[in-house]
């Protein structure tokens with residue numbers, strides 16, 4: 067009956083290595099630290115670890131600026147540490163997925179060091195170099211995701227190089243097939259090493275329009291993010307990316323049972339293209355649950371009012387339309403978009419996004435968010451710390467480190483990514499057990515870490531952590547939940563607040579999931595689904611027993627997973 071791959075049935079858990087566990091007291095997490103926490107990860111009931119980059123890097127983008135693709139940063143440990151991590155993960159039945167960053171390197175990478183030496187250097191063409199515009203200045207109007215122009219003038223040769231992100235992250239040039247060969251070589255190196263796959267960073271950026279034309283202004287720009295002022299119709303998501311992905315997939319498929327995950331920011335039916343004909347990404351990341359509810363207009367209005375001194379900065383949850391109508395439509399649209407193309411997946415948090423508990427505005431709703439993520443159809447990706455309801459941590463101005471926040475200080479509150487990258491909260495000891503008592507963590511530990519931490523939640527059988535584990539275990543046990551079909555259930559007048567759906571699979575029990583995304587109380591008539599059902603799991607981990615579906619009471623902020631008779 068094992069007709070599904072591990073990456074279809076399983077759950078992915080993202081570890082941001084700098085912030086998970088420090089073993090040597092330098093205030094930055096490392097591989098031995100992760101090894102020491104593998105039993106915790108295993109006990110979470112997840113199946114795979116995705117590690118954000120661990121390679122040598124000057125850390126201008128905290129590892130997403132890679133100086134050597136085939137080694138481990140001394141900050142994180144050694145190759146031997148990596149081998150031990152891989153072995154110990156595998157011993158526990160955990161897969162290990164590496165982050166591959168092929169769109170750009172660090173400016174310190176040997177390829178770029180060569181490339182910038184002269185216009186006729188053999189590696190010149192490995193990056194995107196152009197002369198200044200006729201009147202001087204950058205070759206086109208492209209913008210960096212982190213603010214400002216996407217071009218940097220290199221005095222040595224008088225040409226500009228392209229950087230879609232930080233200026234010390236030059237973009238590689240995939241028009242030159244040697245570049246792809248080099249990256250495929252990197253992938254082969256790690257696959258032969260035994261890693262179980264890759265999460266490919268900004269895969270949709272790898273190909274650019276051959277003429278690098280100016281990008282048009284977006285007439286619907288909401289005025290918040292400078293990068294969003296242009297429509298990125300030439301710098302990303304180009305047809306030319308698909309042959310590149312196919313080469314990656316061919317390589318990955320030449321090894322047993324590996325996975326290729328692609329980071330794409332595509333929110334309509336064109337996401338299907340990233341599956342190819344089952345010859346591109348196994349899982350093109352689905353960020354719909356993060357981006358669809360995001361209300362940029364409201365954020366913009368408030369930014370202006372804050373600038374005028376009229377209001378204090380409101381909580382971020384104000385801009386996140388976390389309501390059942392939005393979420394239901396998001397799920398249905400995505401299901402329709404990928405139908406017949408490939409296996410779905412869901413992401414609610416990562417190292418680039420405000421913590422889900424902060425976006426949804428309360429710990430009660432953080433429970434509902436975890437319930438949603440772990441009961442939808444498609445592979446869930448969980449972000450470390452979300453299993454205990456970690457929230458964004460306010461970063462004092464002198465501690466801000468993230469490039470988009472440093473480059474755009476007035477937008478740091480919205481686009482800074484430090485707040486969601488703070489140290490894992492293990493216990494109530496100094497620095498929450500993340501690092502030695504006399505060390506200084508690279509980012510501040512949450513002020514509430516003595517209350518919200520793993521140790522405390524392990525002792526409380528109604529904690530967010532207990533719920534997370536109950537959810538993963540139920541998902542793992544029940545075929546309907548890990549591979550069954552999804553169908554929306556009509557909740558009538560409660561539609562704005564309550565999201566309900568069934569998960570069904572032949573030969574096992576079927577489930578009804580009912581999530582109250584509000585603090586209103588409801589009595590629902592769900593008799594279209596059945597007469598009676600058993601509460602298998604409730605968000606408070608307390609409610610249980612048989613219920614009549616024509617008269618189902620739902621408390622404020624309550625979520626229920628019901629086993630259908």
Ligand code: ISL
Pocket residue numbers: 127130131167211231267268331417418
């Ligand atoms: O452009 C965006 C959305 O439309 C941005 O969110 C951006 O593409 C995204 O943050 C890309 O993230 C990845 O690549 C970056 C790195 O800083 C991030 O941490 C990584 O996840 C550059 O490597």
